[in-house]
Amino acid sequence: MAGAASAAAAAGVTDMADKDVKIGAALAAATCSLLGTAAPGVSVAADAEPQWDIESAFLYYGESDDRVKDLSLSAHATRDFGDERTLGLDLSVDSLTGASPSGAIATDGVQTFTSPSGRKTYSTPAGEIPLDESFLDTRFALNGSWSQPLARLYRVSAGLGFSSEYDYQHIGANFGLTRDFNQRNTTLSAALAYGQDTVKPVGGLPLPLTQMGDAVDDAMSPANRGDSNDTKDVLDVLLGVTQVLGRHTVLRVNLSYSDSSGYLTDPYKLLSVVDPVTGDLIGRTPATGASGPTGVYLYESRPDSRRKEGLYAEMRHDFSGKVLQVGYRYSTDDWEVDSHTLESRLRLPFGSSSYLEPHVRYYQQTAASFYRYSLANVTPLPDFASADARLSEMDALTFGLKYGHVTAGGNEWNARLEFYRQTAKAPNDVLIGNQIGNTQMPDFDAVILQFGYHFKL
Amino acid sequence: MRKVILLAVVCVSLEGCANLGVEPWEREVLAREDMQLDANALDTAFDDHIYFSKEGTSGGRGFGGGGCGCN
Amino acid sequence: MGGPCEVLAEVADETEARKITDAVAACAWRVENKFSRYRADNIVARINAAAGSSVEVDSETADLLDFAALVHRLSDGLFDITSGVLRKAWTFDGGRRLPAQSEIDALLPFVGWSKVHWLRPMITLPPGMQIDFGGIGKEYAVDQAIQLVAQMSSAALLVNFGGDLAVTRSRDGNRAWRVGIEGIDAAVQRAAMLVDLTAGALSTSGDTYRYVESEGRRLSHILDPRTGWPVSGAPRSVTVAAPTCTNAGMLTTLAMLRGPKAEAFLESEGVRHWVQRST
Numbered sequence: 001m002a003g004a005a006s007a008a009a010a011a012g013v014t015d016m017a018d019k020d021v022k023i024g025a026a027l028a029a030a031t032c033s034l035l036g037t038a039a040p041g042v043s044v045a046a047d048a049e050p051q052w053d054i055e056s057a058f059l060y061y062g063e064s065d066d067r068v069k070d071l072s073l074s075a076h077a078t079r080d081f082g083d084e085r086t087l088g089l090d091l092s093v094d095s096l097t098g099a100s101p102s103g104a105i106a107t108d109g110v111q112t113f114t115s116p117s118g119r120k121t122y123s124t125p126a127g128e129i130p131l132d133e134s135f136l137d138t139r140f141a142l143n144g145s146w147s148q149p150l151a152r153l154y155r156v157s158a159g160l161g162f163s164s165e166y167d168y169q170h171i172g173a174n175f176g177l178t179r180d181f182n183q184r185n186t187t188l189s190a191a192l193a194y195g196q197d198t199v200k201p202v203g204g205l206p207l208p209l210t211q212m213g214d215a216v217d218d219a220m221s222p223a224n225r226g227d228s229n230d231t232k233d234v235l236d237v238l239l240g241v242t243q244v245l246g247r248h249t250v251l252r253v254n255l256s257y258s259d260s261s262g263y264l265t266d267p268y269k270l271l272s273v274v275d276p277v278t279g280d281l282i283g284r285t286p287a288t289g290a291s292g293p294t295g296v297y298l299y300e301s302r303p304d305s306r307r308k309e310g311l312y313a314e315m316r317h318d319f320s321g322k323v324l325q326v327g328y329r330y331s332t333d334d335w336e337v338d339s340h341t342l343e344s345r346l347r348l349p350f351g352s353s354s355y356l357e358p359h360v361r362y363y364q365q366t367a368a369s370f371y372r373y374s375l376a377n378v379t380p381l382p383d384f385a386s387a388d389a390r391l392s393e394m395d396a397l398t399f400g401l402k403y404g405h406v407t408a409g410g411n412e413w414n415a416r417l418e419f420y421r422q423t424a425k426a427p428n429d430v431l432i433g434n435q436i437g438n439t440q441m442p443d444f445d446a447v448i449l450q451f452g453y454h455f456k457l
Numbered sequence: 458m459r460k461v462i463l464l465a466v467v468c469v470s471l472e473g474c475a476n477l478g479v480e481p482w483e484r485e486v487l488a489r490e491d492m493q494l495d496a497n498a499l500d501t502a503f504d505d506h507i508y509f510s511k512e513g514t515s516g517g518r519g520f521g522g523g524g525c526g527c528n
Numbered sequence: 529m530g531g532p533c534e535v536l537a538e539v540a541d542e543t544e545a546r547k548i549t550d551a552v553a554a555c556a557w558r559v560e561n562k563f564s565r566y567r568a569d570n571i572v573a574r575i576n577a578a579a580g581s582s583v584e585v586d587s588e589t590a591d592l593l594d595f596a597a598l599v600h601r602l603s604d605g606l607f608d609i610t611s612g613v614l615r616k617a618w619t620f621d622g623g624r625r626l627p628a629q630s631e632i633d634a635l636l637p638f639v640g641w642s643k644v645h646w647l648r649p650m651i652t653l654p655p656g657m658q659i660d661f662g663g664i665g666k667e668y669a670v671d672q673a674i675q676l677v678a679q680m681s682s683a684a685l686l687v688n689f690g691g692d693l694a695v696t697r698s699r700d701g702n703r704a705w706r707v708g709i710e711g712i713d714a715a716v717q718r719a720a721m722l723v724d725l726t727a728g729a730l731s732t733s734g735d736t737y738r739y740v741e742s743e744g745r746r747l748s749h750i751l752d753p754r755t756g757w758p759v760s761g762a763p764r765s766v767t768v769a770a771p772t773c774t775n776a777g778m779l780t781t782l783a784m785l786r787g788p789k790a791e792a793f794l795e796s797e798g799v800r801h802w803v804q805r806s807t
Contacts, residue, residue, distance in 0.1 A: 022796055022797060023602040023603065023782075023797070024779075024797040024798060024799065026598075026602055027599065027602060027775060027778055027779070028770070028771065028775055030595055030598045030599065030602075031595070031671075031772050031774045031775040031778070032772075033591075033595075034591050034592065034594075034595040034668070034774060035668075035671050035672075035675065035772060035774065037675070037772075043727050043728055043771045044727055044728025044729065044769050044770055044771045044800070045698075045704075045725070045726040045727040045728065046723050046724065046725045046726075046728065046730060046769035046800050047704075047723065047724050047800070048721060048722070048723055048724075048802070049706070049721070049722035049723065049724055050724075055498065055499045057499050057500075057503070059503050061507060070507075072503065074499060074502070074503065076498060076499050076502070090502075182477075182478055183478060183480070183481060184481075185477065185478025185479065186478070191519070236516065238519065242494065243477065243478075244477070244478045244479055244487060245477060245478075246477075246479065247479050247483050247484075247486055247487070248486050248487075250487060250492065250494065252494050254517060254518070254519070256516060256517050258516060308514075308516075310514075310516065310517040311517075312517040312518055314494060314518075316492050316494065318486050318489070318492055323491050323492060325497075329514075329517045329518075331514040331517060333514075337513045337514060339512075339513065339514040341514070345497070347491050349701070352700060352701060352702070353701045353702045355491075363508070363512060365512065365513050365514060368513065390511065390512060390513050391513050394512070394513075396511075396512065402500070406701055406702045406703075407702065408702055409702075410702055410703060410704060410724070410726075416500065420507075420511075422511065422512075446507075446511075448503075448507070450500070450503065452499060
């Protein structure tokens with residue numbers, strides 16, 4: 001009975017509901033007069049939570065003295081799939097131009113070198129630090145990561161990365177696990193990453209500590225070159241603790257261990273060979289009819305393994321809407337490069353939707369055990385030697401300011417300007433003869449300018 | 458290595474008390490975007506890439522990002 | 529109000545926060561006490577006990593009656609504040625007991641706004657009929673509260689009475705209020721969806737807790753006043769965003785009453801809406 005009656009009633013209902021007369025405006029007017037408000041116009045804004053969160057930025061990096069310049073475009077996208085599962089994607093394109101110091105020292109005369117390809121030569125004016133030949137390189141990098149809960153207090157993540165430039169390629173994978181304790185006030189994390197890089201320099205890999213030879217024509221391979229490519233494996237382990245210290249403060253401490261093995265040398269870097277007493281460059285005459293180096297230069301050689309340990313601590317503290325971030329990193333390795341990094345940012349909101357964020361960073365490192373300013377012309381040669389300023393004793397200072405503004409739609413525009421100054425030191429115990437008091441380290445200043453847009457879709 | 462472990466122990470013991478922390482309803486400040494440890498992610502990724510190719514040390518913060526032919 | 533009531537205020541000063549909270553609470557109690565059908569001492573009780581005599585009402589009650597009359601007309605009788613007596617036949621406790629058609633037939637003569645004599649400020653209900661502001665009261669209270677606190681403070685405020693809510697403006701720094709809409713699976717604690725609200729109001733109508741089952745199907749607690757039966761093919765939950773909570777509430781109710789045409793109705797009205805149905 002009930003079924004039949006309700007079916008009939010339902011049929012009656014359908015007839016009436018078919019009249020799709022728009023009542024919205026009349027209803028809105030009726031509520032306005034009920035509530036005694038003036039007609040509001042379209043004063044409602046409600047949207048389902050966006051699922052894509054995208055940070056994009058354009059960056060310019062430029063060093064002083066016509067050295068390296070880099071233009072970079074980057075995007076970092078996060079997609080929320082609900083249930084705390086997220087996908088991260090990173091894409092970046094870099095265009096690098098310019099020259100870097102080759103490791104050879106400046107001398108009173110003009111110096112000539114053979115280019116990496118082995119086919120031509122280039123010269124450095126007197127009194128200037130030799131820079132390796134200008135190059136243009138484009139690098140692509142792509143990273144993807146997935147993160148999701150594993151059980152109530154556990155979270156697991158995995159990622160893959162790939163990057164490529166004409167003489168270098170990298171692929172890597174990482175895996176991580178976190179576990180919350182103490183009402184999610186404490187989080188322990190463990191992560192592992194493995195990467196394999198392939199280096200394929202122009203002209204092939206130079207044999208370690210062999211001499212740079214004359215330029216040769218296309219038919220023959222350059223002097224003192226070995227294989228065309230080689231690889232390097234890197235294993236990274238990270239253990240971390242994140243701890244909430246209070247309503248306004250959070251602390252993170254990481255312990256890291258990294259093991260690299262394989263080809264770790266820079267195939268383009270040189271050492272100048274000097275007289276063991278005077279410290280002057282040993283001259284050389286190219287073969288008859290050929291052009292080539294005017295001094296004795298050796299290709300550098302680094303060990304085939306490097307083990308690093310590091311400690312990193314970062315704290316964020318809020319005080320009345322301003323956020324202070326302080327980070328410290330200590331690193332030590334079996335190349336004897338020990339470093340300290342101290343960095344701080346202070347986010348200062350102003351107005352209703354803008355902020356300024358000054359940034360400062362101080363970095364200091366000791367020289368690698370095999371770092372040489374130059375190589376004395378004695379036998380036996382050391383097993384390993386490098387004049388790369390990046391392995392010398394140095395410190396660096398960065399000052400920067402970032403500005404950001406959140407639009408009415410909730411998206412953010414930002415701009416960042418930073419100044420970087422690196423100062424390398426060659427203490428007297430690595431200097432020889434006339435070099436003391438007469439060194440030129442390849443110090444440099446750099447400008448970083450970045451424009452970014454953070455939006456949600 | 459001993460120096461590193463000692464520093465780590467000092468850091469961790471500063472936060473060793475199990476009763477350190479907040480109640481779930483006291484997390485409004487900690488939940489803000491600018492209080493997240495991975496805020497400024499794009500900036501630090503750029504910076505790490507620059508410093509990796511200009512200095513002798515790299516990493517320590519976390520993973521992500523590939524290598525390049527520069528260190 | 530049928531649920532927890534809260535106000536979220538982005539203020540730094542505790543005194544101001546207490547002032548706002550007290551005002552919102554007072555507003556909620558005032559509307560509840562004045563228009564609740566569960567009380568024996570308010571205007572609604574007097575109207576319902578009049579047994580055929582005329583009752584003079586104050587201007588606020590008159591405004592609500594005018595509004596109810598207008599919505600009744602706009603919805604072709606789907607929305608009807610006299611449909612409460614059908615409660616005597618239906619208990620939406622999740623059980624399986626369906627009333628007999630005779631029970632419903634006995635009640636239908638006492639349902640129908642057109643039988644009420646309303647000429648401002650006098651209302652006359654035929655004996656046996658009742659009015660019930662349950663379908664408007666909560667949303668109306670939210671709008672009253674929001675108007676009140678918007679005058680008291682320039683801070684970003686959100687008033688939420690049991691899932692019907694409104695905001696004064698977006699949060700500081702151009703951030704939205706993040707609102708979770710409850711999912712239709714009562715076992716799941718998380719919100720089914722998250723909505724970013726920066727202006728206006730949200731109202732939700734749903735059957736997660738009040739329903740009856742028939743032949744394995746869940747029947748909504750929304751009764752069609754013209755038949756006395758639950759609307760068939762109604763969504764499990766409807767959420768609408770509109771400039772005011774009352775507006776939003778009416779649209780969710782009317783959408784539910786349209787049953788299978790709920791989405792089409794809301795689309796043609798051009799409002800932001802989220803409809804959840806059983807799969």
